[in-house]
Amino acid sequence: MFNHLREDIQTVFDRDPAARSWVEVLLCYPGVHALFWHRVSHWLYERHWFLLARFISQWSRLWTGIEIHPGAKIGRRLFIDHGMGVVIGETAEIGDDVTIFQGVTLGGTGKEKGKRHPTIGNGVMISTGAKILGSIKIGDHVKVGAGAVVLREVPPNTTVVGVPGRVVVQNGVRVNGPDLAHNNLPDPVAQMLQCLQHKINELETRIEELEAEKKINLRSGNGC
Structure with a gap:
């Protein structure tokens, strides 16, 4: 767990030019706090300590403004920038090197049972206020524009914008590593x-x- 914490801190330095010191990141970045407590609650959730897991996740929500259900599966080097209003549902799955901005929702579309939240691939960037709803898959290196509402699966290496979300292919250009240029979306x-x-x-x-x-x-x- 502490190895993950060190990796989370380094991820902040890699993607946020405002970060100045590891002490500042450890004390003042709610995304780092939310991920730490999610790992604790997820460990308990997998061992069927459901009530305690939910209690910790709700406490973390009050502290950070980020709601992550303890059942959600999160990969390595997730960066939640600012994070206020982020909601990640129970059956959501997030790959490695994903960037999420404030106000993002990875939610369901109803009261269906089983897998009902999205699966996010590796290297995905989800901009401010975007909503990805339902048991859909977002491919690797996808960019989701600010305020987009995505209801259908998205192939890799594409950009989604608008309501409902529409895919915009960027000439087959592959995104290498975290891409934070969410101000240049078509x-x-x-x-x-x-x-x-x-x-x-x-x-x-x-x-x-x-x-x-x-x-x-x-x-x-x-x-x-």
Whole structure:
């Protein structure tokens, strides 16, 4: 457990330029605190100490603002930046080298039994306020844009934006390591509006041409 804690602290240094010292990270980073207590509660949960596991997870939620169900399975080097409002459900599974920002929900879609929360691959970045719902799989090295609502499975090496989430393939470019450039995601809604504006401009131009042709024909008819 303490080896994981050292790795969590190093992960903060690797991905957060604001981190200054290991003491600051240990005392002031709620994501590190939440992961530490989750490992404790998860250990108890796997040994069927369900009430004590839930009690620890709820205490951690009050302390950090991050709610992780003790049944969730979390890989190595997860980085939860800020973290307020993050919710991770009971059957959620998270791979290695994942980055999660504040307000993210890995939740279910109803009262179904069994696997009902998402499975997150390796190297995934989930931006602020994104919601990933249901027993779906998010492939490796996926980027989920801020505020996106993802309800379907996402293939590896793609970007998801919008409500509902839409996949945007980035020319097959593979993401190597943690990618925190969530301010450079494409906007399919803006692209569609630009396309519609282009079509409107074409139609207006064609209407003007037809009106000009009509005036010429009328003048030719009057001259006869």
